[in-house]
Amino acid sequence: MQHDQHRSLYLRAGDGAEPQGLISISANSAKLGMCSAISVVPIQHGEERTMTIFEALRADHDVQRALINDLVNTEGDSATRRRLFDEIKAELQAHAAAEERHFYVPLMASDMTIEKARHSVAEHHELDEFIEQLEETEFSSPGWLVTAKKLEHRLLHHLEEEEREVFQLAGKVLSENDKELLAKRFNNELKEQKLAIGS
Template structure:
């Protein structure tokens, strides 16, 4: 497995959880569960991706600008997650803010997969792509709670 395949696995989970979150309503156990799972997926992915994809790319001049842009988007998502965490789920504005988060995540994933990955593919060697995938998966697993844990 290479780094792009590893990242796409989490991207698919993010898409599914984001879609599921927008189908929830009110301060329900379902909304709480899906939101916690989504937050955890985004967190585990971002930590591992920053360390084992973006940082290595930043070491190359050709990867600097695209990496800065991606990290800025991660920061924007963190701020939206924090705002959602602080807002009561029963608040009428909660779902609108959740939609903004999901839209931001989807934009970021599409941008990565249809632009950034192609540029990164030219920068990283095949050996680096495989090595980074192993490191990414190990780090991702370290921060990823099981679905069972996310229900608590």
């Protein structure tokens, strides 16, 4: 298990990350309390890395993928279906709040990423609408599962688009220091959100 984690970590480190050199971001980012430039020191073999915002988001995305997969494979008005629905609802709510504050707000400060950031936030609202539809539908109804599968489709599309397109652009806008700082802030906010929601 430990081997898999390290392998995944180094593969994902390539998401828009610069391996070395000087990285600059817009002056607008400085207004948000971020560094405008940072000299990146290459990571030596065996050296511990600090998680980046991309890795933090991917880790939580994997939680969402697992939950939605389990949810669409439930049947009828079962305790399992209700539990998984409550879990995915809380997960999406907490994730969106933390991600918008500590990933998309900084990206909206750059012309390169502002449109992608706005688009992704709009997709969060679309996911909320599917959750509301599921709450208003009888859990035993065939229509409930149809809507759940629509939610699955939209969610997986959103996650893939974010990881393939948004991460690449964000890697050019955020400095290495930004990526690590935002990861810490995102993870802390995520924990606080989940505690507040009670998940």
